[in-house]
Each structure stands twice: as C-alpha cells, then as structure tokens.
Amino acid sequence: MNSVLTRISSLKNNRSLAGFCLDVGLNYEKLKKAFQRDTIPDAESLHKIACHFHVDLGWLFSGLNEASSLHQYIGQKLSAIRRARNERPKEFACRIGLTPAVLDWYESGSAAICFSHLEKACALLGLPPEDLFGLNTPPPAPPELKIVAPASLDHGPGIRNEDYISIPLTTSAIAAGQPIIQEENIEDYVLLHIRAAGKRQDLVASRVDGDSMEPMLHSGDIVVIDRQDKSIARNKMYAVFYEDGLTAKYLEQQGDWLILRPINPNSQVQIIRPGEQNNPIVGRIIGSWKEL
Numbered sequence: 001m002n003s004v005l006t007r008i009s010s011l012k013n014n015r016s017l018a019g020f021c022l023d024v025g026l027n028y029e030k031l032k033k034a035f036q037r038d039t040i041p042d043a044e045s046l047h048k049i050a051c052h053f054h055v056d057l058g059w060l061f062s063g064l065n066e067a068s069s070l071h072q073y074i075g076q077k078l079s080a081i082r083r084a085r086n087e088r089p090k091e092f093a094c095r096i097g098l099t100p101a102v103l104d105w106y107e108s109g110s111a112a113i114c115f116s117h118l119e120k121a122c123a124l125l126g127l128p129p130e131d132l133f134g135l136n137t138p139p140p141a142p143p144e145l146k147i148v149a150p151a152s153l154d155h156g157p158g159i160r161n162e163d164y165i166s167i168p169l170t171t172s173a174i175a176a177g178q179p180i181i182q183e184e185n186i187e188d189y190v191l192l193h194i195r196a197a198g199k200r201q202d203l204v205a206s207r208v209d210g211d212s213m214e215p216m217l218h219s220g221d222i223v224v225i226d227r228q229d230k231s232i233a234r235n236k237m238y239a240v241f242y243e244d245g246l247t248a249k250y251l252e253q254q255g256d257w258l259i260l261r262p263i264n265p266n267s268q269v270q271i272i273r274p275g276e277q278n279n280p281i282v283g284r285i286i287g288s289w290k291e292l
Contacts, residue, residue: 004040005034010101011049013101024052025048030042031045040061046060054097054116055112056111056114061259071112075107076109078107081127082107089103089107115265116266166191167190167203167204167224168204169186169205169222170204190222200228200229205225206222207223207246208221208222209245210267211264212247212248212263212264215263216263221288221289222288223289225286230281236251238282238283239281242280250263257272258271258273260272
C-alpha cells in the first residue's frame with residue numbers, strides 16, 4: 001500500500017471504508033478504487049480528508065514533516081498543556097476537535113500542524129493564541145536573498161556601471177511565457193551585481209503576487225529569476241506561474257505531483273501536476289527588492 005493510503009488508513013482507524021467515507025463526505029466508490037488499485041486518491045478527496053481531520057494537506061500527500069521548529073514547538077506546547085490539565089490524550093483530543101491519532105502525531109512532531117485549526121483549538125482551551133505560538137520564540141529566519149534595486153533609482157557616485165548588469169522587469173505572465181523578452185514588454189530594469197549574477201544568462205525580474213512567503217517576501221516585491229535553473233533543490237526558492245500570477249515557493253517533487261510550500265503559516269500548501277500546464281516553474285529566485 002502506498003504511503004498516502006497508509007496515512008488515510010491510520011485516520012480511518014477501525015471504521016469501515018463506507019463509514020469513513022460517510023463521515024468525511026467522500027465518494028465511496030472512488031476511494032474504494034484507490035485502495036484496490038493502490039493509487040493516490042484525487043485532490044478533492046485529499047482536501048476533504050485534510051479538512052475533516054485538521055491535518056496539513058501537504059503532509060497528508062507527502063508524509064514529510066516540514067522540519068520546522070515552530071511545528072515542533074507547538075506540538076510540545078500542546079503536550080505540556082494536556083499534561084498540566086491532567087487529561088488523557090483521548091479526552092484532550094476530543095476537547096480540541098482532533099482524533100487521538102492526529103494529536104499523537106502533533107505531540108510527537110511527526111506531522112505538520114494544520115495552522116488553520118489552531119485558532120479554534122485555542123478558543124476551545126480558553127487560551128490566547130500567543131500562549132500556544134510562543135511569540136517569544138520566533139520561527140527560524142528564512143535564508144536571505146541578495147538585494148537588487150531598480151535601475152531608475154539614483155544610486156549615487158559610488159556605483160560603477162561596469163559592476164552591475166541590467167535585468168528586464170516584466171509582468172509575471174511574460175516572465176513565465178516568453179523565452180525572449182521584447183522591449184515593449186519591459187516596464188523598467190533592475191540592477192544586480194555581477195558577483196551575484198555569476199555566469200547566469202537568462203535572468204528576468206517580476207513582481208510577486210500574494211503573501212504566502214511573508215515575512216520574507218510581500219506581494220508586489222520584485223524578484224530576480226534565473227529561468228535556466230529549474231532543477232528542484234532543498235531550501236531553494238522558486239518562482240512558479242500559478243493561477244495567472246507569479247508566486248514564490250519552496251518546491252518538492254513527489255512522483256507526478258509538485259508541492260508548493262509557503263513560509264507564512266496562514267498560507268496553504270498547494271499541490272499541482274506539472275503535466276497539466278506548460279512547465280509552471282519559471283526558475284529559481286536569486287534576488288529580491290522591496291520599496292520601504
């Protein structure tokens with residue numbers, strides 16, 4: 001049995017598949033075929049299961065712990081709160097709307113926490129959210145990006161033109177779709193130091209949509225993208241053309257699926273199939289700039 005079905009079986013526990021589907025609101029025949037053929041259920045079914053059990057969708061699909069100290073901290077804090085209240089795991093899990101299996105995964109740090117449920121859990125426990133998140137223990141800082149700046153700004157006499165290269169700033173659709181950027185599609189240029197550019201040849205700049213990578217990147221920030229570097233590497237950030245906009249994400253490849261992981265804990269993991277669109281990975285992000 002593949003690992004996705006193994007995790008679903010753990011959530012199903014001793015219930016019949018028909019009863020499980022009825023509780024979660026799933027199509028019984030579709031899920032039964034997935035188990036019979038040992039295939040991954042469709043995205044809608046995975047989403048319903050993740051929402052019903054308050055587990056992270058990316059974790060349900062990949063089984064990977066996000067290796068985040070914030071996830072581990074919150075799991076330890078839940079365990080400490082439960083023990084301080086002298087409650088058994090089953091009672092405590094019921095109190096905060098989880099199954100005992102999911103609570104055990106959270107407390108042991110073996111599953112990525114569904115942040116959208118934590119606010120409700122805090123309300124059920126009568127705790128302010130900051131008590132659970134531990135605002136005095138911030139999550140680890142994301143890796144720094146190199147700073148670039150629009151060429152139209154006045155940089156003063158200390159900047160030598162020969163030390164910088166000009167990179168075209170375009171809309172996200174053009175950055176993603178056109179191998180050669182036409183002059184009429186360039187709204188400005190950004191400057192990048194030659195040491196940061198290295199031997200890269202196909203660089204383009206564009207603006208990011210959305211807040212999924214806050215506090216590192218904000219909507220409207222300018223990023224520089226190496227469009228020739230599309231090989232997925234751990235802890236590297238990539239520009240992905242998704243839903244008609246350019247989004248920045250950490251990427252993971254799982255079979256035919258591409259997992260887009262955000263930094264912002266309030267943002268959801270996204271799962272897409274690259275084969276369903278023309279190569280959504282625009283390239284690796286090597287620099288950023290924002291107006292203050």
